[in-house]
Amino acid sequence: MRQRFTCDTLKTAPPVRVARRTGGDALEPHTGLVAMHMSDGIVDAPTSVIFGLVAVLGLAVCVARARRDLDDRTAPMAGLVAAFVFAVQMLNFPILPGVSGHLLGGALCAILVGPYVGAVCVSIVLLLQALLFADGGLSALGTNITNMALLGTFVGYGVAVAMRRIATRSRGGLVLTAFVAAWVNTVVASLGFVLEYAIGGEGLALGTVLGLMTGFHALIGIGEGIITALTVGAVASVRPDLVHLTRSATPSLTITGVRA
Amino acid sequence: MAAGHAHPLYRAGDSVVHRLPAHVKIVVAFLVVLAVVATPREAFAVFGLQFLLLVGVWVAARIPPGWLATRALIEAPFVVLAVLLPFFAGGPRVEWWGMSLAVDGLLAGWNILVKGTLGVLVSVTLAATTPLRDLVSGLSRLRVPSMVCVIATLMLRYLEVIVAEARRMRLARISRGHDPRFAWQLGATVRSVGALFLRSYERGERVHLAMLSRGYTGTMPAFTTAPASRATWSVALVPAVAAALLAVSGYWAW
Numbered sequence: 001m002r003q004r005f006t007c008d009t010l011k012t013a014p015p016v017r018v019a020r021r022t023g024g025d026a027l028e029p030h031t032g033l034v035a036m037h038m039s040d041g042i043v044d045a046p047t048s049v050i051f052g053l054v055a056v057l058g059l060a061v062c063v064a065r066a067r068r069d070l071d072d073r074t075a076p077m078a079g080l081v082a083a084f085v086f087a088v089q090m091l092n093f094p095i096l097p098g099v100s101g102h103l104l105g106g107a108l109c110a111i112l113v114g115p116y117v118g119a120v121c122v123s124i125v126l127l128l129q130a131l132l133f134a135d136g137g138l139s140a141l142g143t144n145i146t147n148m149a150l151l152g153t154f155v156g157y158g159v160a161v162a163m164r165r166i167a168t169r170s171r172g173g174l175v176l177t178a179f180v181a182a183w184v185n186t187v188v189a190s191l192g193f194v195l196e197y198a199i200g201g202e203g204l205a206l207g208t209v210l211g212l213m214t215g216f217h218a219l220i221g222i223g224e225g226i227i228t229a230l231t232v233g234a235v236a237s238v239r240p241d242l243v244h245l246t247r248s249a250t251p252s253l254t255i256t257g258v259r260a
Numbered sequence: 261m262a263a264g265h266a267h268p269l270y271r272a273g274d275s276v277v278h279r280l281p282a283h284v285k286i287v288v289a290f291l292v293v294l295a296v297v298a299t300p301r302e303a304f305a306v307f308g309l310q311f312l313l314l315v316g317v318w319v320a321a322r323i324p325p326g327w328l329a330t331r332a333l334i335e336a337p338f339v340v341l342a343v344l345l346p347f348f349a350g351g352p353r354v355e356w357w358g359m360s361l362a363v364d365g366l367l368a369g370w371n372i373l374v375k376g377t378l379g380v381l382v383s384v385t386l387a388a389t390t391p392l393r394d395l396v397s398g399l400s401r402l403r404v405p406s407m408v409c410v411i412a413t414l415m416l417r418y419l420e421v422i423v424a425e426a427r428r429m430r431l432a433r434i435s436r437g438h439d440p441r442f443a444w445q446l447g448a449t450v451r452s453v454g455a456l457f458l459r460s461y462e463r464g465e466r467v468h469l470a471m472l473s474r475g476y477t478g479t480m481p482a483f484t485t486a487p488a489s490r491a492t493w494s495v496a497l498v499p500a501v502a503a504a505l506l507a508v509s510g511y512w513a514w
Contacts, residue, residue, distance in 0.1 A: 039372070039375075039376035039379060039380070040293055040296065040297055040375045040376050040378070040379025040380075041296075041297055041371055041372045041373075041374070041375025041376045041379065042372055042376075044297065044298075045294055045297045045298035048294065048297060049294070059408075060405075063405050063407055063408060066407070067407065070407075075407050075410040075411050075414070075478075076410070076414050076464055076467045076468040076471060077461065077464035077465060077468055078407075078411045078414075078464075079410065079411045079412070079413065079414025079415045079417075079418065079464065079467075080414065080415075080418055080422070080460045080461060080463055080464030080467065081457075081460065081461065081464065082411055082412070082414075082415035083414070083415045083416075083418045083419045083421075083422045083460060084422055084456060084457055084460040084461075086415065086419055086422070086423075087419065087422045087423050087426050087456065087460075088453060088456070090423070090426075112457065120407075120408065120411065121411065124408060124411055124412050124415060125415070127399075127412070128412060128415070128416065130383060131286070131383070131386065131387065131395060132269060132387050132392070132395065133268070133269060133387070134269065134331070134332070134380050134383035134384045134387060137293065137376065137379040137380070137383070138289060138290050138293040138379060138382065138383055139290075139293045139294050139296075139297045139379065140379075202368050202371070226446065226450070227446070227450050227453060230446075230447065230450035230451065230453075230454065231450055231453045231454040231457060232454075233454070234450070234451050234453070234454025234455065234458075235454050235457055235458060238454075238458055239458060239461075242458070242461060
């Protein structure tokens with residue numbers, strides 16, 4: 001039966017190979033090797049609880065401050081930003097042969113929507129990844145949020161603010177700032193892991209962990225930095241009003257002293 | 261994530277576990293994972309019993325083991341990495357310090373392997389029995405700030421849209437001959453990440469305006485769930501208490 005419907009030309013024609021190699025260009029669901037989503041059991045229970053509390057307290061502050069940037073009614077915008085972070089975290093990029101990292105998006109978010117909204121968005125992404133996709137352990141949620149959403153985002157934003165003078169001068173300056181902020185964000189997040197491991201981990205010498213994690217993440221940070229920098233550049237060229245970092249510097253149109 | 265109501269790990273059903281309120285399940289899952297993490301690593305039998313406890317939950321939820329095993333593999337590369345690390349660290353030391361440190365490295369690797377695996381299995385069980393909408397209303401029941409719940413709801417609703425948008429952009433790049441092999445060829449990919457942000461943000465602006473024009477005042481109406489009765493709690497907490505007792509017994513026995 002099936003033979004009758006098969007066209008001869010289809011049989012003999014070479015297969016169309018459009019998506020032959022998609023290794024470096026992903027934006028499709030990744031299959032593990034998550035660079036910094038810690039699993040359960042890496043640090044002990046007391047450390048997990050302590051960093052869980054740190055994450056809850058830090059997030060409470062962030063939510064309170066984010067309300068200033070973003071009242072309850074504009075939360076839908078933050079929801080879409082969070083969806084963007086989630087989608088972008090699926091973007092794998094090659095670091096070394098066989099090893100790929102994915103974007104954390106902390107510095108990207110902080111530069112585009114501000115550190116408080118950014119930290120809340122990244123935290124929500126981490127929470128839902130743990131609850132819905134089993135990506136990152138439940139007991140490691142506190143440490144993951146502390147590293148990626150709080151430490152990484154705020155230190156990255158601090159770097160960006162320190163470099164604001166360069167960032168506002170030119171597009172190249174903004175791109176450079178975004179690169180440095182994203183690189184520092186990645187390395188600092190890995191240092192957060194080293195700190196947690198020093199408090200509640202076992203098995204490896206601290207120097208080895210420090211060397212492995214910072215070395216590995218210094219490489220990941222380059223990928224994160226390039227993607228963050230070019231993304232911020234692309235946004236700034238189309239909608240400069242959306243870049244939170246330089247927003248206050250851009251002259252706003254105000255009407256003053258209207259006289260009859 | 262079909263139609264914003266299900267997610268890839270959700271397995272529709274009508275078992276006792278499915279019917280439990282989401283906030284109860286979230287609390288129980290956190291407690292069980294904490295108990296597993298608190299168990300001393302030498303208490304091998306305790307981990308086996310905790311696994312049997314999970315098997316009991318799967319029987320009650322009617323989740324077939326094969327289905328679970330394939331989903332739990334998501335985290336396998338990470339677990340393999342965690343197991344390899346102690347070998348990397350412990351390898352050269354065996355000659356220096358003798359066997360005792362190698363055993364310690366093995367135990368540390370076992371610790372991460374067993375706790376990571378049990379943790380993933382708990383997460384997958386929670387995700388398999390809880391639909392999306394219930395999860396967010398469960399979080400709101402657990403006093404998570406309303407702003408976080410609103411952001412989470414909208415994120416989950418639009419995630420599929422954003423991912424589909426990203427996929428279309430990728431297809432468009434590939435069909436125009438884009439075939440990156442090296443980091444310096446990432447330009448087009450990265451420009452589409454920028455475009456994706458703009459499209460997401462502008463979609464957010466449109467969604468916000470649409471919500472306002474339909475009378476949105478800042479609170480989502482759907483976050484009302486009934487509180488769980490004491491009977492529900494006492495049934496649901498059985499696995500958590502059992503896991504905690506097992507963890508304590510691990511300290512006793514060793």
